[in-house]
Amino acid sequence: xxxxxxxxxxxxxxxxxxxxxxGVFLAIAAAVIIADQVSKAWLLANVSAGQVxxxxxxxxxxxxxxxxxxxxxxxxxxxxxxxxVSLGVIGLIALxxxxxxxxxxxxxxxxxxxxxxxxxxxxxxxxGYVVDWVDAGLGSIRFxxxxxxxxxxxxxxxxxxxxxxFPALAGSSRGEADA
Numbered sequence: 316x317x318x319x320x321x322x323x324x325x326x327x328x329x330x331x332x333x334x335x336x337x338g339v340f341l342a343i344a345a346a347v348i349i350a351d352q353v354s355k356a357w358l359l360a361n362v363s364a365g366q367v368x369x370x371x372x373x374x375x376x377x378x379x380x381x382x383x384x385x386x387x388x389x390x391x392x393x394x395x396x397x398x399x400v401s402l403g404v405i406g407l408i409a410l411x412x413x414x415x416x417x418x419x420x421x422x423x424x425x426x427x428x429x430x431x432x433x434x435x436x437x438x439x440x441x442x443g444y445v446v447d448w449v450d451a452g453l454g455s456i457r458f459x460x461x462x463x464x465x466x467x468x469x470x471x472x473x474x475x476x477x478x479x480x481f482p483a484l485a486g487s488s489r490g491e492a493d494a
Contacts, residue, residue: 336422347430351463398439428471434464
């Protein structure tokens with residue numbers, strides 16, 4: 316028996332066990348950005364500001380709306396400030412994803428979040444406001460007007476909340492994600 320045979324065997328972490336799924340993360344983000352920007356470009360070319368196009372009666376309509384604030388129109392006329400804040404948020408999302416481990420579920424959720432943040436940030440820098448266009452509701456009871464980026468962000472938040480409540484959704488134990 317040699318000294319090497321008697322040495323305790325140290326666990327070796329394979330790079331694939333802890334490395335984030337960058338391909339999935341970036342592909343989801345890119346898909347959201349493209350869908351968001353293409354849908355907004357189509358809307359701006361085909362629907363005048365304030366014009367209402369009925370899609371499903373009064374339930375679902377297309378309306379060109381300009382949101383110069385933040386979530387639900389809060390803090391109006393602060394688009395440039397929120398665009399700059401978005402840069403920091405985008406950095407934090409990427410940093411968190413890089414440290415989050417190899418959970419496909421988390422990579423999808425964070426990819427949606429990143430794509431939505433970038434989609435709305437592009438509008439803020441480009442126009443000074445976010446183009447919102449989906450108008451849903453019944454009669455005078457309407458939800459806030461939103462866009463593809465907002466939908467991706469909302470879905471990501473729901474997924475992250477679900478993961479907080481049901482950690483098994485992440486596909487690995489807490490210890491593996493932290494390794």
